[in-house]
Amino acid sequence: MTGTLLAPSDTTARTAHALPTAIVMFGASGDLARRELFPALINLFRQGRLPEQSLVIGVGRSPLDDETLRERIRGWLPSAESQWLGRIRYLRGGYDDPATYAGLATMLADHASQLPVPADRLYYLSTPAQAFEPVIGHLAAAGLNRAVAGGHTRIVIEKPFGQDETSAQRLDAVLHRAFDESQVYRIDHYLGKDAVQNILTLRFANAAFQPMWHRSWVDNVQITVSETVGVNDRGGFYETAGAARDMLQNHVLQLLALTMMEPPASLSSEAIRDEKVRLLEAVRLAGPAELDRLCVRGQYGPAPEGSTTPGYLQEPNVDPASRTETYAALRLEVDNPRWSGVPVYVRTGKCLPRRMAEVVLQLRRPQHLPFAFGHVLDDAPEALVLRIQPDPGLRLRFAAKRPGHQLSSQPAEMTFSYPAQTQAGVPQAYERLLHDALVGDPSLFVRSDEVRQSWRIVDPVVRSWAASSTPVPSYPAGSWGPVEADRLLTREGRRWHDDR
Ligand SMILES: NC(=O)c1ccc[n+]([C@@H]2O[C@H](COP(=O)([O-])OP(=O)(O)OC[C@H]3O[C@@H](n4cnc5c(N)ncnc54)[C@H](OP(=O)(O)O)[C@@H]3O)[C@@H](O)[C@H]2O)c1
Numbered sequence: 001m002t003g004t005l006l007a008p009s010d011t012t013a014r015t016a017h018a019l020p021t022a023i024v025m026f027g028a029s030g031d032l033a034r035r036e037l038f039p040a041l042i043n044l045f046r047q048g049r050l051p052e053q054s055l056v057i058g059v060g061r062s063p064l065d066d067e068t069l070r071e072r073i074r075g076w077l078p079s080a081e082s083q084w085l086g087r088i089r090y091l092r093g094g095y096d097d098p099a100t101y102a103g104l105a106t107m108l109a110d111h112a113s114q115l116p117v118p119a120d121r122l123y124y125l126s127t128p129a130q131a132f133e134p135v136i137g138h139l140a141a142a143g144l145n146r147a148v149a150g151g152h153t154r155i156v157i158e159k160p161f162g163q164d165e166t167s168a169q170r171l172d173a174v175l176h177r178a179f180d181e182s183q184v185y186r187i188d189h190y191l192g193k194d195a196v197q198n199i200l201t202l203r204f205a206n207a208a209f210q211p212m213w214h215r216s217w218v219d220n221v222q223i224t225v226s227e228t229v230g231v232n233d234r235g236g237f238y239e240t241a242g243a244a245r246d247m248l249q250n251h252v253l254q255l256l257a258l259t260m261m262e263p264p265a266s267l268s269s270e271a272i273r274d275e276k277v278r279l280l281e282a283v284r285l286a287g288p289a290e291l292d293r294l295c296v297r298g299q300y301g302p303a304p305e306g307s308t309t310p311g312y313l314q315e316p317n318v319d320p321a322s323r324t325e326t327y328a329a330l331r332l333e334v335d336n337p338r339w340s341g342v343p344v345y346v347r348t349g350k351c352l353p354r355r356m357a358e359v360v361l362q363l364r365r366p367q368h369l370p371f372a373f374g375h376v377l378d379d380a381p382e383a384l385v386l387r388i389q390p391d392p393g394l395r396l397r398f399a400a401k402r403p404g405h406q407l408s409s410q411p412a413e414m415t416f417s418y419p420a421q422t423q424a425g426v427p428q429a430y431e432r433l434l435h436d437a438l439v440g441d442p443s444l445f446v447r448s449d450e451v452r453q454s455w456r457i458v459d460p461v462v463r464s465w466a467a468s469s470t471p472v473p474s475y476p477a478g479s480w481g482p483v484e485a486d487r488l489l490t491r492e493g494r495r496w497h498d499d500r
Contacts, residue, residue, distance in 0.1 A: 019151055020053035021120040021438055022111050024104065026095065026135050027127035028058025028069065032158065034076045036189075037126060040430040042077060045084050049435050051120070055111050057089045059100065064090045095127065096134040101142035108144065118150030122437055125157045128237070132157065133174050140178035147183075156185040156437050159250050160241065161446070164462065165455035172448050185437045186446040190251045190357070192429030195392030195418050197444070199258045199359070200272075202386070202394065212361070212384065214338055219381065221344045222360040222497050223255050226352040230300060230309065230477065231326070235317035242462070243297070243328040247348040249458040251357070253280065254446070255388070256346065259359050260334055269443035273450065280453035282336040283344075291464045298327035298482035300351040301474040309351065309477040323472050325465065326350045329485040332457070345489060345496070351477035357388035360497040383497060392418035 023041070025033060044050040058069050069090040074080055091107060093100025112119045123139065125132055136155070139145050147153045157175070162168025175184055190196055202209055211217065225247055231238040238246065257276040264271035286294040299322075303309035313320050327349030334344060363382040385395040393416050400412035419426055427435070436444055465472075473482035480486075480496070489495055 019117060019120045020051050020115050021055075021122050022108050023054060023056045023122045023124065023438075024059060024108075025056060025124045025126055026059045026131065027125070028090070029060045029062040029064065029072070030126055032126045033058070036428075036430040037124065037434070038073055038077060038080075040428060040434050042080055042084055043428070043431050044435055044438075045087075049438075051438060053115055054087060055089060056087050057091055057104065057107055059091045059093065059095075059104065061092065061094055064092060066090050095131040096138065098138060098141070101138045101144060105142055105144060112148065118148055120151045120438070121148070121153040123153075123155045125155065129160050132171060136174050136178050145178040145183075152183075152440055153179075154183050154185055154437055154440065155179055156187055156434075158187055160245060161186055161250075161451045162455065163240070163245065165452060165459050168451050168455050172451070176448075181448055182442070184445075184448070185433075185442060186448075186451065187433055188250045188254050188446050189429045189433065190254055190388075191444040191446070192427075192431075192433040193388060193392075194426055194432075195386075195388045196255065196258065198392070198418060199255075199386060200267075203259075204263055209384075212363070215340060215342045217361075217363055218339075218342055219362045219364045220342060220494055221256075221260065221339075222362065223252055223259070223344070223346040223358075224360075224496075225252050225255070225348040225357045226354060227350050228352060228355045230312065230351045231315050231318070233316060235315045238326075239318060239322060239324050242324045243326055243348050243350070244458050244462050244465075248328050248330070248346065249454045250446075252346050252348055253283075253454045253457065255357070255359055256280075256283070256332075256344065257450070259386070260339060260344070262336075262338070267443075269441060272443055273447045277447070277449050277453055279334065279336075280450060280457065282334050282339075283453075283457050284333045284335045285330065285457055285460060288460070288464070291461065292468070292470075294331040294488065295461045295464070296327075296329040296482060296484045296488055297325035297465055297472055298349065298475045298485065299324070299472045300326050300349075300477045303351075303477040307478065311474075311477065312350075323465075325472060327352075327475060327481045327485070328461070329481065329488055330461065331488055343492065343494075345494075347481065347485060347496070349481050352480055353478055356390065358497075359386040359388070360384070361386075362494070362497065385497065394418075 025037060027033060041050065041056060064072065066089050070085040070088050073085060073088065089107065091100065091103050093103060108121065121144070125135055127135070145153060162171050203213060257279045261275040261279040264275045299312050301311040302314070312318060312324070312326050313322060327347070329345065329347035332344040332346065334342070361384045363384070365381070382399070383397045385397070387393050387395065396414045398412055399409040402408045402410040433444060473484050475482045486496065
């Protein structure tokens with residue numbers, strides 16, 4: 001078998017920091033490959049960031065071959081150049097069929113034999129989770145897990161990283177029988193967003209913000225990751241997940257870790273990940289007696305009159321008696337000297353009024369208010385808002401003098417807009433992460449112990465909801481979730497930031 005290789009680069013802008021790589025994409029016919037992975041690879045190619053003489057091998061059960069996969073990609077991405085498409089091969093086969101891996105070994109050896117230097121291998125598991133274990137096991141059985149002399153072998157794995165702590169540990173055991181942890185790149189695509197990485201810059205590169213990041217300034221922390229859409233045609237998958245597993249365990253807790261971790265000793269990948277793990281270790285959830293009060297779930301019902309949005313129970317492939325939550329809100333605490341006593345409210349959900357991800361540090365009222373100004377901010381306290389999406393940026397809300405004769409105050413805002421993600425030079429999340437995996441930088445990937453700590457936080461909640469016989473509170477599609485989630489804050493004299 002011969003591989004189709006791209007001629008060496010003709011532009012000096014191309015970077016040569018990684019070896020030629022065989023990128024093996026399991027699940028290449030799927031939604032993620034279409035929407036994110038192939039577009040990211042094309043962008044990397046155009047920027048000269050895809051190592052020279054690399055090859056992309058799509059693997060799957062779909063009845064395709066090299067040409068039909070290329071045609072399919074051309075249909076998905078009309079702008080794909082034939083030069084780039086020439087790098088694509090397809091290997092048809094079952095994920096649990098040893099013949100697939102024998103065929104893959106031949107293609108990889110063939111690719112390597114055409115190169116003057118050793119090749120790296122990057123396996124990308126873009127299949128549903130049930131295929132992860134067979135693929136990993138068969139790669140090892142075929143000896144394809146080992147690094148080829150002089151090159152690297154890495155594996156990128158998509159979430160979900162297990163369904164709970166036990167299954168995550170089982171997946172890790174399977175992974176670690178085949179790969180060293182240093183070869184494993186667990187993707188949480190939120191970490192690839194520039195605005196998320198900007199949290200570190202804001203926190204650690206500015207004298208102004210550093211003292212503010214402390215319980216003496218911060219009254220409470222709020223993290224919201226909301227979606228306007230329902231489950232649409234992903235009901236079958238969502239029934240096995242729910243909001244806590246789908247969003248809280250990964251995106252929300254990653255935002256929390258980056259926002260609240262201690263300054264790392266360096267910006268090395270291990271130093272940053274060590275601090276994230278330490279922070280997650282310090283996160284405290286309510287004890288069993290308080291779980292009901294401090295962990296709120298909800299399920300969207302139909303939108304109010306006049307809208308066609310169905311409720312969750314009416315969605316395709318959803319059990320009409322399902323108790324899967326589409327909304328989750330928790331009150332957490334971080335038990336360390338910096339954050340002790342500061343409540344952390346996190347929430348995520350589907351069919352909410354706005355699609356956004358943001359972190360809010362609500363600040364304490366000044367201890368002494370000589371002009372009785374405080375009341376103007378009582379409903380909307382001073383706050384530092386880190387907006388991840390849409391419109392990434394920063395807002396500082398404060399009180400300013402109301403213009404006029406009176407010495408009275410009104411709320412004011414200072415804003416900073418982060419350059420649009422589409423602006424040249426700002427990589428999309430998958431583009432950034434794929435590139436980092438190609439060059440072997442794991443900083444923005446999730447380490448095994450981070451996954452374990454995240455499940456330690458989320459597991460008791462999911463278990464208690466599964467065991468509970470109380471009905472799942474319903475909220476109308478298009479609202480900000482069940483009223484119980486508001487009570488989480490109002491009974492402590494607080495409100496969700498800006499959501500009404
Ligand atoms: N889509 C997203 O936006 C998104 C976001 C974050 C994470 N993820 C994760 O990324 C992975 C891929 O997502 P996706 O949306 O692309 O999945 P998908 O479209 O459902 O599946 C990808 C491919 O995997 C194969 N496949 C489907 N069902 C399978 C099964 N039961 N057993 C083995 N193979 C199966 C199919 O290829 P063949 O039939 O050709 O083998 C399919 O085209 C999943 O782990 C998902 O959780 C996806």
